[in-house]
Amino acid sequence: MGRYLIRRLLIAVPSLLGISVVLFTVLALAPGDPFGELASNVNVPPEVAAGLRAKFGLDDPIALRYLRWLLAMLHGDWGFSFVSRMDVDTLIRQRLPATLLVIGSSQLVALLIALPVGVYSALRPYSLFDQIANLLAFIGFSLPTFFTGLLFILLFSIYLDWLPFVFQADISATGWQWYWEEFKQAVMPVSVLALLQAASWTRYVRSAVLEVIRLDYVTTARAKGLPERTVVVKHIVRNALIPVVTLVALQMPALFGGAIVTEQIFRIPGIGSLLISSILANDTPVIMAVTFVFAGLVILFNLVADILYGWLDPRIAYR
């Protein structure tokens, strides 16, 4: 298991490097120049502008600039936000917990919905329950997150007036009241994301269970007289989860898209809304850093999926 883990970690490094190359190339190919304003400013003599360019190494070959940028990123020097007037890494560290909280709890809720529904549909394929679940799943992943969010606000905040639709980072209440308020404001964003995830996961779980259920060892388990519960939980679900984990990991990048939209709708102070506001404010260092963090998170979650995979399927770890 330890060696397997180390191998997966080593595989993640080239992916991160690849992503950093893609990001840097996009930035380098983009028209526009950080010193463009200096060049057109008549008060700045050309030799001063040229000196500044040389000082910051803007005329160096692209490979050298990339290496310098990468080293700075590795040192934790992520640049300075022009708009927020603080270091980018501090800014991201402030915003990241909210994003992770929303994404994490939505994954959990999605799992709690998708697993039972998917398994139950597959155990009774083409039953009424299965057909309704299938229809709802189609509706679920055809509903764009921004529309689900607006529908939720319309229903729960405006008509029913149960939940607040603007996320507050500093709630004045204390104790249980504080937890209650936090819970109330997290319900809508979390369920918007969870519904999207649960819809596609239900279909994955269903088809994976359908694949496993007709295998011989399941028949054997039933023939041994094991209770149905044990057959389903220990023999069917555990093996069906192996392909599901892969598919879930593949979905991860799309989830971050949903998270950005959700944060924007409910005004959650996470890195997704930070990305949008810095794009609108032309704050390049923050944009680069947030995109990189998102890519890093995808790789991190892929790593988690690999570890889960090794746990679900011991054959892999020994290979």
Added chain:
Amino acid sequence: MAGSTLASPTVSTGQQHSLAAAPASPGIETWRRFCRHRLAVASTAILAAMLLAVAFGPLLWQVPINDIDFGAHLEGPSWAHPLGTDDLGQDLLARMLYGGRISLAVGLAAALVAIIVGTAIGAIAGMSRGSIDAALMWLTDLFLSLPPLPLLLLVIYLFRESLKQLVGPEFGTFILIVAVIGGFRWMQVARLVRAQFLSLREKEFVEAARALGMSSSRLVVRHILPNSLGPIIVAGTIDVAAAIIAESTLSFLGLGFPPDIPTWGRILFDAKDYLDIAPHWALFAGGAIFLAVLSINFIGDGLRDALDPRTSA
């Protein structure tokens, strides 16, 4: 296999042998299997109606999309304005019809870009063994692990202004959005095509054609590609839905088309601040996106049943 038992009696067997290059399943049989998926048939009708509406609707409903009338702002549906009006009193039906053209066109064009790029990369990887294959698949996996929306936003942020100056705000944004959405969605198609190619190039009929002296490129175009069309079509259909969502998301975040081009996502973006007083505004736009995406997804599901007998167990 199941495929051979399904062969319909309307097709003579002799024809199948002589037409090795024709698509694997005869058209009638495919159509019959598609029709068995009732939701897919209904979705086709809905989508056709939407396409007709956005194509010919503006000719029938000749209300200008930017006719400002503050006397009639934020009105609900009425005879004068069947879908109501927005905050400037502009007619929503006209705006929805006009915007639908762009939303659906972006979806189709972006999916086309994704299919072309994906097919090309998958075909090259599938036909060439060794290092080229490995490199292309590494690239595909790398793209699969990139988060698409943050990168879409980054690319649009960086390139928007210069492309606008080059070819004008409307067309520039269109090209940019189509290219970028397509450029981040080709991976699934590439993997499918490569897998198809790997298995097809070892089949007897391909070997026979090669033995007859057919060149590699002709082999791909005449024999291998037509036989791998099924999964490509299915993946492409799903891509149209995903591209429509991607475009609407960009517009909804205020980073897609400029404000004077009312795509469905853009209408929703404008409507979200008036949710409490004019919910019809957001509901019509969001409902249109939802209906289009849902019906495309159902059509994709029906096509999967029709074109790929193995998965329709």
